[in-house]
Amino acid sequence: MDDLFHPLRVEVFPESGLIAPEQSTNRTARHLSDMRGMYQDTQATEAMIAAADPLLYQLYSADIPDAVPHLLFGTTILYPGKVGNEYFMTRGHYHQVENTAEVYYCLRGSGYILMERRDGQVSAHALERGQTVYIPPGWAHRSVNVGDEEFVFFYAYPGGAGHDYEAFDALGFRNLVVEREGQPAVVPNPRFG
């Protein structure tokens, strides 16, 4: 039992998903150059990096100890855009401690949550404001912005769960979310032949 950690109120701005900087010293900002090789269209990737290296998403984490038995929470802000015909997405990960779950509550915008398991099972859920997605233990997760504005959600998961990104370095997720005739479509990743 952590006897020292006191209750905490954290300001989440519901329109932007931002958390006051003094309450979120643990922030991550990922540009396209941080995701080389993850989009199918490597030419578009390199051209966009050379032109402006766009910011794809930011993660804000409340300042809670990243350890059992705490609950970590914060917001993900995923910007609108595409690389080739693939919508901006997060890197995606399993939890290192795979026997841990996560929950998302959507604050703004419109996206997809791609999930998959090591046994090959896949799942894709569209997510809009007011909708919640449950990510059960053992399911890797990646979020994708398919709208014209920021896709913002509140997340919570157990402290100490950690992140395993490397599982997706070689082939990526089994599904992609691409634009087809102006609409988002969840399609199989051709790298999985």
Place this chain on the structure above:
Amino acid sequence: MDDLFHPLRVEVFPESGLIAPEQSTNRTARHLSDMRGMYQDTQATEAMIAAADPLLYQLYSADIPDAVPHLLFGTTILYPGKVGNEYFMTRGHYHQVENTAEVYYCLRGSGYILMERRDGQVSAHALERGQTVYIPPGWAHRSVNVGDEEFVFFYAYPGGAGHDYEAFDALGFRNLVVEREGQPAVVPNPRFG
């Protein structure tokens, strides 16, 4: 690892906090008669029970297994009103597995979250839309509606944590939230003193 539980999308209506009934078969509705003895003003309590026995709050839980390693989530909808000068509140509890945390994200209205530990430490945080409160392991928690509309929040905590309500049967929480000159005030509970 639970191999069988699949990802789930749950519709939370952000204005009302309601969850579609087919996605929340585990619901709790508490009327004032379920909370006899918990408000200071026992005469007002009995008169209100006799007149209408008002509904004080409802809990909606998404249909997730209540067991490790899942995360449970849902909404609390606390209606506006007072019993004597004490605002409508939830029963309040420790987790049975005390070494577990919880997080609230406020969707609507205005309230207080009272917290306390078995060693006597107390905490009170006002909570409004867009604000998050972290309930660290070991802190009992009770929510109080101090506004004129529903106080609604999204919650998440670990499956299997359970509830210990009995700790508060005799004396209640160490703090009360009462109306003083038209404003909410957090005051010591006279039963402790």
